[in-house]
Amino acid sequence: MNHIAENLRDIRTHLPAQGVKLVCVSKFHPQADIMAAYEAGERIFGESRVQELLQKQSVLPEDIEWHFIGHLQTNKVKQIVPFVSLIHGVDSPRLLMAIDKAAQSANKVVDCLLQVHIAQEETKFGFSSDELLEFLASGVCDELPNVRLRGVMGMATFTDNQEQVSSEFSTLKNVFEEARKRHFSHSDFFTEISMGMSDDFELAVANGSTMVRIGSSIFGARV
Numbered sequence: 001m002n003h004i005a006e007n008l009r010d011i012r013t014h015l016p017a018q019g020v021k022l023v024c025v026s027k028f029h030p031q032a033d034i035m036a037a038y039e040a041g042e043r044i045f046g047e048s049r050v051q052e053l054l055q056k057q058s059v060l061p062e063d064i065e066w067h068f069i070g071h072l073q074t075n076k077v078k079q080i081v082p083f084v085s086l087i088h089g090v091d092s093p094r095l096l097m098a099i100d101k102a103a104q105s106a107n108k109v110v111d112c113l114l115q116v117h118i119a120q121e122e123t124k125f126g127f128s129s130d131e132l133l134e135f136l137a138s139g140v141c142d143e144l145p146n147v148r149l150r151g152v153m154g155m156a157t158f159t160d161n162q163e164q165v166s167s168e169f170s171t172l173k174n175v176f177e178e179a180r181k182r183h184f185s186h187s188d189f190f191t192e193i194s195m196g197m198s199d200d201f202e203l204a205v206a207n208g209s210t211m212v213r214i215g216s217s218i219f220g221a222r223v
């Protein structure tokens with residue numbers, strides 16, 4: 001017996017009624033669990049592996065909005081572009097260009113978030129705040145008509161230190177605001193700040209998150 005509907009009700013009581021989207025992170029969890037969340041009214045699901053996403057997308061309801069939240073390899077882009085609703089972790093110009101190219105072939109425009117590296121932990125993924133602003137200033141994006149930048153995404157350091165986590169989220173909010181002011185002041189689309197997971201989503205919301213990505217608090221521990 002699982003408690004998915006109950007978990008979702010609980011999470012929903014900690015989210016504002018409007019303005020924050022819930023991405024149910026279903027990676028490693030079976031289709032039946034996704035269907036339990038679907039029947040509880042959820043429509044946005046996040047996956048982090050291409051093969052798993054393809055497999056689930058092919059058998060689950062068509063009105064599910066699939067978000068790709070993991071590290072995406074350029075050589076796998078074209079497999080998900082035909083149906084994916086939002087790619088959260090665009091962490092390099094090269095990947096954005098590959099998405100544009102695949103989207104062009106699929107004759108669509110793909111929504112993307114640029115991943116910003118806000119945590120203190122070492123990682124090779126994501127733009128620094130400065131790199132993000134430089135990239136936007138470079139004008140490269142203006143030549144990519146088949147991607148639409150919707151905002152930014154980030155992950156805080158895995159720590160109990162709430163002040164640190166809060167300050168990292170606030171850094172992401174600030175770089176988003178700066179990018180919007182400099183480059184998207186006339187856009188209705190650059191609106192999203194994807195931040196917050198099971199353990200830190202309330203801090204993320206307090207710091208301006210518009211999209212939380214929650215897995216284990218809904219579906220239980222991943223095996």
Ligand SMILES: *Cc1c(COP(=O)(O)O)cnc(C)c1O
Binds near residue numbers: 070217
């Ligand atoms: C797995 C994952 C999540 C969900 O993490 P939980 O702690 O289970 O809520 C969120 N974002 C990304 C990028 C992930 O890979």
